[in-house]
Amino acid sequence: MANKIKNEFVAYSEPAIRTNLSIVEYCRTSVAAVSGCTAGVLGLTGLYGALFFVLAVTTFWFMLIFKAGIDSWKKYFISRKSLLLNGIFGHFFTYILCWTFIYGMVHVY
């Protein structure tokens, strides 16, 4: 019981959390843009594009956890799920922008 109470109060360092999240945000924005470009190159249309986005983001999530360490990710992040889902719609719009742009550049013109 005493051990349980002790574990509930963990002091986190805010600058460290902020640094980690900004690194993740930077990476995820780039991944959204680049996967959009790839989807445009591949000529995906409709739901396949959305599926590709889900695939790319999930793959990147696994890579991220792998980088932090499969056992030791708790040292760097509070929650794994928020790494996958935070701001996913914002990234989806970035993805759509790049997707349509590159699709137009490669396949239409």
Place this chain on the structure above:
Amino acid sequence: MPATFVHRSILTIGFLSLFHAAYSAAQHRSYLRLNDLDFTHLPLDIFIQALGALFIIMYGVLNITGDFKEIKASAELENKSWETFRNIPSFYVFNHRGGKSPAVTKTSLEEIE
């Protein structure tokens, strides 16, 4: 480890590869257009190259941003010694009685040397 030259080159290679795949896809489209063929799917090699470039760029971006920091508040303090925390500059005393003491003066110190 911070971003090294290797990671930068990996990222550059990825972007070049993606650009090359895009250019190949555009050429494939123009080939189809000239021969009045319909677009069904890309050739497999372009497909694989584009996907491979995506993964290479992901890897490069992930490694170029640098390491994560430990979020435990005590993580940074563990490497520091007690002397670092005890050191409080506001409590430094320079004007103490040692200067007035006849036993240890500047000249006597020089004589000792």
